Amino acid sequence: MDLYARVNILDGRAVRLPRGDVATAISLEANPVARAQGWVEKGADKLLIIDLDAAAFGNYGNRPLVRQIIDSVDVPVVVGGGVRSAREVEELLGAGAWRVTMGTVALVDQVLFWDLCREHPGQILVSLDVKKDEELVMRGWTEHSGTFLEEALVELSSAGAGGFMIAEAGRDALHEPPNHAALALALRTSLPEEEVVAAGGVRNLADLEDLCELDADGSRLSGVVVGREITEGRFTFEDAKAVVAANS
Numbered sequence: 001m002d003l004y005a006r007v008n009i010l011d012g013r014a015v016r017l018p019r020g021d022v023a024t025a026i027s028l029e030a031n032p033v034a035r036a037q038g039w040v041e042k043g044a045d046k047l048l049i050i051d052l053d054a055a056a057f058g059n060y061g062n063r064p065l066v067r068q069i070i071d072s073v074d075v076p077v078v079v080g081g082g083v084r085s086a087r088e089v090e091e092l093l094g095a096g097a098w099r100v101t102m103g104t105v106a107l108v109d110q111v112l113f114w115d116l117c118r119e120h121p122g123q124i125l126v127s128l129d130v131k132k133d134e135e136l137v138m139r140g141w142t143e144h145s146g147t148f149l150e151e152a153l154v155e156l157s158s159a160g161a162g163g164f165m166i167a168e169a170g171r172d173a174l175h176e177p178p179n180h181a182a183l184a185l186a187l188r189t190s191l192p193e194e195e196v197v198a199a200g201g202v203r204n205l206a207d208l209e210d211l212c213e214l215d216a217d218g219s220r221l222s223g224v225v226v227g228r229e230i231t232e233g234r235f236t237f238e239d240a241k242a243v244v245a246a247n248s
Helices: 032-042 052-057 063-072 086-094 104-108 110-119 149-159 180-189 205-213 237-246
Strands: 002-010 013-016 026-029 046-051 077-080 099-102 124-130 135-138 143-148 163-168 195-198 223-226
Touching: 002 032, 002 052, 002 063, 002 237, 013 032, 026 032, 032 046, 032 063, 046 052, 046 063, 063 077, 077 124, 086 099, 086 110, 099 104, 104 110, 104 135, 110 124, 110 149, 124 149, 135 149, 143 149, 149 180, 163 180, 180 195, 180 205, 205 223, 205 237
Parallel strands: 002 046, 002 223, 046 077, 077 099, 099 124, 124 163, 163 195, 195 223
Antiparallel strands: 002 013, 013 026, 124 135, 135 143
């Protein structure tokens, strides 16, 4: 299982979102490129870069920073946030992104999503934000989709999604456990070649061990996204890698 580190970019800075709301973003570092490089130095296997300005406001001014991050690290980079068109997908993949992730568009414009998956096989991931009742929310958790997790997984898997990044809407990752039922459902419903990544974070190493051991009909998670747990000193990448190695 790969350990992803997440870098959120808002107004040119690296930020943390306590509960997914850009209005309450906490500034972490003026230079997102340096933050990304720091994660790699600490041991991240892959990076997840989210352009919050593009996602929330349709402002693509952070894209040069995203490209700098891709150029400055030697690990695969997944980019999300405001990826709503074929042009955006092509530009980011052309800039060297390993994969791109789409959220709302995958739910509301499935014709476009099918076309993109066909043109870029294995390179389009879907970010799904799931509530406790398994309904999906979209547009930065501000809208109910009326679609539930299993239904979306079946449809998007059929379209050729390269994989799924599952996060829990409204969850405080430092105090609440991961939604094992939703993750297990994603593993059971997606195709074997489609990766499932737990993108909501963990509280501690015990949570990480539980995710490593999560098994649904022989399918296991391909990755977990961490960040705040490490910066707040709950464990290190070295600790996390030891847990992953012991459970691989």
